[in-house]
Amino acid sequence: MRHFTSVSQLGDWQEAFAQAQYVKQNPFADQALGKNKTLLLVFFNNSLRTRLSTQKAGLNLGMNVIVLDIAHGAWKLETERGVVMDGDKSEHLLEAIPVMGCYCDIIGVRSFARFESKEDDYNEVILNQFIQYSGRPVFSMEAATRHPLQTYADLITIEEHKTKARPKVVMTWAPHPKALPQAVPNSFVEGMKLADYDFVIANPEGYDLAPEFTRGIPVVHDQDETLKGADFVYAKNWASYDNYGQVLSQDRSWTVTTEKMALTDNAKFLHCLPVRRNMIVTDEVIESPQSLVIPEAANRVVSAQTVLKQILQSL
Ligand code: AN0
Ligand code: CP
Numbered sequence: 001m002r003h004f005t006s007v008s009q010l011g012d013w014q015e016a017f018a019q020a021q022y023v024k025q026n027p028f029a030d031q032a033l034g035k036n037k038t039l040l041l042v043f044f045n046n047s048l049r050t051r052l053s054t055q056k057a058g059l060n061l062g063m064n065v066i067v068l069d070i071a072h073g074a075w076k077l078e079t080e081r082g083v084v085m086d087g088d089k090s091e092h093l094l095e096a097i098p099v100m101g102c103y104c105d106i107i108g109v110r111s112f113a114r115f116e117s118k119e120d121d122y123n124e125v126i127l128n129q130f131i132q133y134s135g136r137p138v139f140s141m142e143a144a145t146r147h148p149l150q151t152y153a154d155l156i157t158i159e160e161h162k163t164k165a166r167p168k169v170v171m172t173w174a175p176h177p178k179a180l181p182q183a184v185p186n187s188f189v190e191g192m193k194l195a196d197y198d199f200v201i202a203n204p205e206g207y208d209l210a211p212e213f214t215r216g217i218p219v220v221h222d223q224d225e226t227l228k229g230a231d232f233v234y235a236k237n238w239a240s241y242d243n244y245g246q247v248l249s250q251d252r253s254w255t256v257t258t259e260k261m262a263l264t265d266n267a268k269f270l271h272c273l274p275v276r277r278n279m280i281v282t283d284e285v286i287e288s289p290q291s292l293v294i295p296e297a298a299n300r301v302v303s304a305q306t307v308l309k310q311i312l313q314s315l
Contacts, residue, residue, distance in 0.1 A: 001310040003131050004139035005124070007148040007187055013155070013195045016306075020156050023306045024299075031062035033312045039063045040104035041141065044070045044111040044126070049273060050141045050149070053300035054108055057308050060301070066104065079126065093129060101134035106311055110141040113181040115245030121145065121181075122210070137311045145210075147183045150272050151191035152303035157296040158197070158232055161268055166198050167231035168265070172223055173203035174280040175250040176237035184272050185238050186213045193217075202226040206248045210241050223254055230264040235271050235280050256281040261290065268292050 001009065010016035022029075039058040043051065051067065058065040068074060075091040085092065100107060111126040121144040130138045140148055158169065171188055185201075186209060192199040193216075201214065202223045208214065220226045227233065235256045240246045255278065261267060269281065269291045277283055286293060 001307070002137045002314055004137075004148060004307050004311065005127060005131075005143065006140075006146050007151040007155070007191045008194055009148075010152065010194060016152070016194075017156065017159050019310075020152070020299075020302050020306045023309065024302045027060045027301075027305070030309055030312075031060075033309060034058065034061035034063035037063050037106070037312060037315070038104040039065045039106050039108070039308070040100060041065065041067045041108045042070065042100065042110070042130075043068065043141070044109075045142075047110055047141070049297050049300050050110060053297075054141060054149070054304045054308075056301045057304035060305055061308055061312065063308075063312075068100070093126075094133065097130055097133040098135065101136045104136060105315065106308065107134055107136050107138050108141045109138060109143065111143050113144040113183065113245070115179060115181075115239070118244040137314070139307060139311065142181075142183050144181065145183055146187040146190070147272070148187055148190075149300065149303045149307065150184060151187040152307070153296060153299035154188060154234065154270060154272070155191050155195050156299045156302060157270065157292055158195070160295075161292060162231065164231065166196070168198040168200070168229055169232045169234060170226050170230040170264075170267075171199070171201050171234040171236065172226065172254070172256065173207050174235045174237055174254050174256055175252055176276055176279055177247070177250060179239035179245050179247050180237050182209055182238045182241055185209055185236050188234060188236070189213045189217060200226045204249050204251060204254065206240050206242060207238065208241065209238070223260070224263055227260055227263040227267075230267040233261065233264060233267045233269050235269070235275075237280060250279075252279070255279060256285055258282065258284050258288075261285055261288075266290070270296055273297055
């Protein structure tokens with residue numbers, strides 16, 4: 001594997017799960033692979049889990065790790081070509097990217113949807129420029145349309161906790177005060193196709209995801225109906241795709257509560273975190289024994305390390 005931008009690149013899910021299990025059980029077995037290799041993690045947006053788990057994954061593989069926060073300490077970057085740079089931006093991405101490539105062997109990039117242009121976001125203009133101009137293998141640490149390392153960790157967590165071969169997984173929209181990207185839910189849909197679970201999406205009218213992701217997947221606008229018989233509930237907020245980037249609803253009847261969980265088949269609760277308590281999910285549910293949010297976050301090291309290992313093997 002050279003670049004990693006979508007969970008669908010994992011290919012066969014059982015094989016990808018077996019590789020992750022090996023890494024989880026033998027975290028320091030591949031230290032020689034990363035020796036004298038430098039990992040650069042570039043963040044255009046905030047992060048707790050991705051920042052720490054991806055650093056840890058690199059360290060477990062024997063790599064040297066550098067983290068760059070673009071917003072804190074780097075020059076303000078222009079991203080449009082052809083602009084007369086007489087404003088507050090001191091450097092162009094077209095120089096910054098190849099320069100970053102000079103200092104490392106592999107680059108991870110976090111660059112959220114900016115909600116300025118649906119077309120630019122869905123064409124992944126920032127991530128693709130790193131792929132085009134850095135001269136290095138590039139992996140996504142959540143780009144505009146996908147968060148594949150999160151999805152890989154979500155799938156590992158489900159696989160570890162499932163009690164039937166093909167569990168029913170419900171991904172439900174839940175309310176949030178701010179406009180959040182569709183990257184996590186889009187990517188989760190790709191993961192569900194890869195693992196071939198019994199999968200349903202519940203979201204209010206106006207919140208259907210991009211058809212290129214949801215084609216072939218049932219989308220229901222009645223949350224209670226979908227929760228019946230669920231083995232896993234994956235909650236997430238996202239802003240509207242059709243009314244691109246808008247918050248159309250903060251309907252708290254979509255918050256995942258104990259009453260909602262009672263409709264399920266004793267389902268486990270998942271969320272990628274960070275989560276707004278008592279908007280997305282109640283204190284009671286996230287603190288319940290059904291909640292897998294911490295083991296899910298722990299698996300972020302496993303997903304990052306498994307992917308990094310494959311990229312290192314391809315160098
Ligand atoms: C981001 C999102 O929803 O894409 C990151 C999640 C991993 N969440 C927030 O910005 C709160
Ligand atoms: N789940 C996740 O990616 O969290 P961070 O935004 O804190 O990295």
